[in-house]
Amino acid sequence: MSGRTPTVCPYCAVGCGFYITPNGMEYMQDHPVNEGSLCPKGNAALDVLNHVERLRYPMMRVGDDWIRVSWSEALDRVAEEMLRALREGGPGALAFLGSAKCTNEENYIFQKIARLMGTNSIDNSARRCHSPTIIALREMLGTPATTNPISDLALSDCIFVIGSNLAENHPVVARWILRAKDRGAAVIVADPRVTPTAWLADIHLQLNPGTDIALINCMIHVILSEGLEDRSFIRERTRGFEELDVSDYTPEMVSSMTGLGAGDIIR
Numbered sequence: 001m002s003g004r005t006p007t008v009c010p011y012c013a014v015g016c017g018f019y020i021t022p023n024g025m026e027y028m029q030d031h032p033v034n035e036g037s038l039c040p041k042g043n044a045a046l047d048v049l050n051h052v053e054r055l056r057y058p059m060m061r062v063g064d065d066w067i068r069v070s071w072s073e074a075l076d077r078v079a080e081e082m083l084r085a086l087r088e089g090g091p092g093a094l095a096f097l098g099s100a101k102c103t104n105e106e107n108y109i110f111q112k113i114a115r116l117m118g119t120n121s122i123d124n125s126a127r128r129c130h131s132p133t134i135i136a137l138r139e140m141l142g143t144p145a146t147t148n149p150i151s152d153l154a155l156s157d158c159i160f161v162i163g164s165n166l167a168e169n170h171p172v173v174a175r176w177i178l179r180a181k182d183r184g185a186a187v188i189v190a191d192p193r194v195t196p197t198a199w200l201a202d203i204h205l206q207l208n209p210g211t212d213i214a215l216i217n218c219m220i221h222v223i224l225s226e227g228l229e230d231r232s233f234i235r236e237r238t239r240g241f242e243e244l245d246v247s248d249y250t251p252e253m254v255s256s257m258t259g260l261g262a263g264d265i266i267r
């Protein structure tokens with residue numbers, strides 16, 4: 001290999017970029033998400049490639065043993081098995097399991113193969129962990145993915161974090177939050193635990209586990225009772241507002257559920 005090849009860190013959905021070079025890796029200073037930085041996981045991305053136990057050639061199971069085979073032998077066997085399954089059971093006999101560690105482009109090509117073979121049995125582990133967010137995001141935003149660049153976080157004046165420990169899980173996102181803080185943004189973190197994300201917070205709402213929805217409903221209650229809602233946004237950009245009923249979620253009631261002070265919720 002000569003020169004350097006741009007690639008994406010496989011360890012989380014933040015999608016930090018870096019280059020692979022003949023000698024290792026090089027930071028991608030002009031990448032819009034990470035601007036040359038990587039978290040410890042990204043910095044260790046090549047450890048897998050260079051690991052002594054990395055599989056470097058195809059292996060085939062023979063009885064209880066694994067034997068080394070050539071690439072053409074392995075690919076012929078794969079084709080044979082797929083054709084046999086197709087002949088005997090039709091496209092429904094085939095299943096394709098991709099990986100969240102692959103790039104979008106790799107998974108895209110992978111589903112192309114599945115469709116070419118006539119099956120829609122294709123999945124990967126991301127669906128399991130991401131499916132609740134897919135449902136919620138699609139209902140709320142119309143698309144099951146982030147609708148803005150991560151760097152937009154730096155332009156926010158107030159950031160409310162709930163259900164996330166991004167400082168540990170997605171550290172490069174935390175960089176953008178720190179940049180917002182440098183501009184004077186307030187950061188509110190709702191989490192029962194004192195996480196590294198909570199360390200970033202100006203206000204840490206250390207609520208009881210399982211009371212997130214009650215907290216949100218109460219915040220809506222306060223916003224509506226104090227007339228702080230953006231009426232034109234609600235009119236133009238939302239549906240079903242009339243059906244929203246959070247009248248029971250008073251700060252006093254939710255304070256006893258969440259363990260938070262009523263004044264903290266109102267603040």
Ligand code: SF4
Pocket residue numbers: 009010011012013014015016034037038039040041042043169170171172173
């Ligand atoms: S935040 Fe870390 S793990 Fe996630 S993509 Fe960036 S370098 Fe990789």
